[in-house]
Amino acid sequence: MQKFSIKSGKGKARTGTLNTAHGKIKTPFFMPVATKAAVKLLSNREILETNTDCMICNSFILSMKPGVEVISKHGGLHKFMNWKKSLFTDSGGFQVLSKKFCLNLSEEGVTFRNPFTGKSMLFTPEKSMEIQTSLGIDVAMCLDDVPVAGSTETRVKEAVERTTRWAQRCFDAHNNKKQMLFGICQGGINEKLRKQSAEEISAIGFDGIAVGGLAIGEPVKGMFKAIETSLKIIPEEKPRYLMGVGSVKEMVKAIALGVDCFDSRFPTRTARHGRAFTSERNINIDSAQYKNDLKPLDKDCKCFVCQSYSKAYIHHLFRTKEENAGKYLGYHNIYFVQNTLAECREAIADGTFTITKILKHA
Amino acid sequence: MQKFSIKSGKGKARTGTLNTAHGKIKTPFFMPVATKAAVKLLSNREILETNTDCMICNSFILSMKPGVEVISKHGGLHKFMNWKKSLFTDSGGFQVLSKKFCLNLSEEGVTFRNPFTGKSMLFTPEKSMEIQTSLGIDVAMCLDDVPVAGSTETRVKEAVERTTRWAQRCFDAHNNKKQMLFGICQGGINEKLRKQSAEEISAIGFDGIAVGGLAIGEPVKGMFKAIETSLKIIPEEKPRYLMGVGSVKEMVKAIALGVDCFDSRFPTRTARHGRAFTSERNINIDSAQYKNDLKPLDKDCKCFVCQSYSKAYIHHLFRTKEENAGKYLGYHNIYFVQNTLAECREAIADGTFTITKILKHA
Numbered sequence: 001m002q003k004f005s006i007k008s009g010k011g012k013a014r015t016g017t018l019n020t021a022h023g024k025i026k027t028p029f030f031m032p033v034a035t036k037a038a039v040k041l042l043s044n045r046e047i048l049e050t051n052t053d054c055m056i057c058n059s060f061i062l063s064m065k066p067g068v069e070v071i072s073k074h075g076g077l078h079k080f081m082n083w084k085k086s087l088f089t090d091s092g093g094f095q096v097l098s099k100k101f102c103l104n105l106s107e108e109g110v111t112f113r114n115p116f117t118g119k120s121m122l123f124t125p126e127k128s129m130e131i132q133t134s135l136g137i138d139v140a141m142c143l144d145d146v147p148v149a150g151s152t153e154t155r156v157k158e159a160v161e162r163t164t165r166w167a168q169r170c171f172d173a174h175n176n177k178k179q180m181l182f183g184i185c186q187g188g189i190n191e192k193l194r195k196q197s198a199e200e201i202s203a204i205g206f207d208g209i210a211v212g213g214l215a216i217g218e219p220v221k222g223m224f225k226a227i228e229t230s231l232k233i234i235p236e237e238k239p240r241y242l243m244g245v246g247s248v249k250e251m252v253k254a255i256a257l258g259v260d261c262f263d264s265r266f267p268t269r270t271a272r273h274g275r276a277f278t279s280e281r282n283i284n285i286d287s288a289q290y291k292n293d294l295k296p297l298d299k300d301c302k303c304f305v306c307q308s309y310s311k312a313y314i315h316h317l318f319r320t321k322e323e324n325a326g327k328y329l330g331y332h333n334i335y336f337v338q339n340t341l342a343e344c345r346e347a348i349a350d351g352t353f354t355i356t357k358i359l360k361h362a
Numbered sequence: 363m364q365k366f367s368i369k370s371g372k373g374k375a376r377t378g379t380l381n382t383a384h385g386k387i388k389t390p391f392f393m394p395v396a397t398k399a400a401v402k403l404l405s406n407r408e409i410l411e412t413n414t415d416c417m418i419c420n421s422f423i424l425s426m427k428p429g430v431e432v433i434s435k436h437g438g439l440h441k442f443m444n445w446k447k448s449l450f451t452d453s454g455g456f457q458v459l460s461k462k463f464c465l466n467l468s469e470e471g472v473t474f475r476n477p478f479t480g481k482s483m484l485f486t487p488e489k490s491m492e493i494q495t496s497l498g499i500d501v502a503m504c505l506d507d508v509p510v511a512g513s514t515e516t517r518v519k520e521a522v523e524r525t526t527r528w529a530q531r532c533f534d535a536h537n538n539k540k541q542m543l544f545g546i547c548q549g550g551i552n553e554k555l556r557k558q559s560a561e562e563i564s565a566i567g568f569d570g571i572a573v574g575g576l577a578i579g580e581p582v583k584g585m586f587k588a589i590e591t592s593l594k595i596i597p598e599e600k601p602r603y604l605m606g607v608g609s610v611k612e613m614v615k616a617i618a619l620g621v622d623c624f625d626s627r628f629p630t631r632t633a634r635h636g637r638a639f640t641s642e643r644n645i646n647i648d649s650a651q652y653k654n655d656l657k658p659l660d661k662d663c664k665c666f667v668c669q670s671y672s673k674a675y676i677h678h679l680f681r682t683k684e685e686n687a688g689k690y691l692g693y694h695n696i697y698f699v700q701n702t703l704a705e706c707r708e709a710i711a712d713g714t715f716t717i718t719k720i721l722k723h724a
Binding site: 036037038040041042043044045065066069070073074080081082291292294304308309310312313315316317319320322323324327328 | 427
């Protein structure tokens, strides 16, 4: 079976299907983030109801705790977390390089301190492939070298070139036929380096290509320019994954540029801070204006939360610090994102997709 | 329709039906605590699945935040929190008298500081009835004077006598025919005062009688003696509610003494600390022995959590501070309690009820 097929397009936007070992995913699609094998406050049954086909976990974090061994004993990550649909894992390049973990970065890999054991360990592209293979997930991601936003050109260039060499090592080490492997482009918001990275990563022959190292604090304009530059080079027939972007507006704009796949903590994290996505505008449920508001979060939303609760009730939960506020807002936000992406897929298929059509009130 | 009917008994234990404006509840029954109109971490749909027929909220807390007005605008507490089955509210006697709120206790009522507004206000038996009537719940509780555990006999006697006078004022002020009103006996673990309170409260003519002021730190032996003393006096034909007791063992023992109704935070609070009820013994999921345990929390449990997740998975969530650990343990614990109480009802009905039959491994 073809791993990825494009059904139709409208301008650069396209809709199609990604076939994984755990089912077909209609593209473009959004993955809620389940870093430690759980989306915060929501059960997998609840996530299923939001019309989610795929989640993403963090293989680096999971390899430290609970460790690959116990997950393997369950028969893989799907069974460990009781999720029957598709799963990606991130390599953890972003985390392992953070100040929290990273002791030393070398060509061989990242020496990091495991905060649970206190031991320093070497994390290499080959190790990342070994872990992701053992987890039995559907799509593995390469280990990349992610420069922080605002890095010097020298650092970004170093990261781009190391990311390419590590990507080749991942590609060579990966030998799990049930699992796809996606490469990741870097380059910050430097046009020349974005171009170089997209060319080098595209040449290796991955099942899909991710645009990484964005949505980490750089200017939005620079982000979109970098996405555009990358997508011009990444082969059309490959699924294109924009990492870390999860606001509705930015996802729709990225879809117009030809992105097929997203992941982000944003819908659930912003929910825990009281924010809800709606078709009119994003709202802050903490605001006193909702104290007596008997209407649901979004008047047109068919989700369980909007069918069950008023803004006044969720305002009350948020003001009295009940975790259910974050739970209900997170459920609604994921549902809202999935519903918006379904609208995009339909509009692309019937040739009516435009950014303004989808973002009616934005 | 008869408000309460007893179907059958075995010794002092009995099973029957409490008929509320929102449905029939088979007794003995357990109410999860939804103080602020929400059980922590669990949605009402999840609570429904645990075979829960009734929850209890706190009318005093809710009257401060979000306030009665907004709840009335929704058409009452049921609609505000989207719960279609029965609801009790506690008067908040226990809370209003705590150091956190209470400024002065007098015959008229409790002067308390509203922590949300900073204002001092007088809370009286009549005010409590007015609030509980406005909330539109099924069973209201009298405002009682609850002495802390270890109080002097003088203080317990004062509390007993004031509780009786306040109970009479509640009874006189209450005029909501769709709503039942339960009186509450006090008396600490003083036999003479327990007897006096049970006699005085029973004489007033409430729809049901609660045994209050227990499970607040007194010796367990004293608690059971106090329950026994109270139940000897409370008329057999009235539903008897033991407030604040929520461990499986203690509920089953209290059922053997003739208790019909329970509420407690214990199953959900202990869950957030990693404890799970099982038919063999209560377990602490934090324990390292569960790191590789592929079995469910309880081998015979039919709940969603036991059908979906291993102890190793929940151990992982707990160790990595994911709120879903408390959510899943709380769900299981409530389900486990409801299942145990269903076993009690069956065993009472078929004449085989004994404490040891129910607590096979305890």
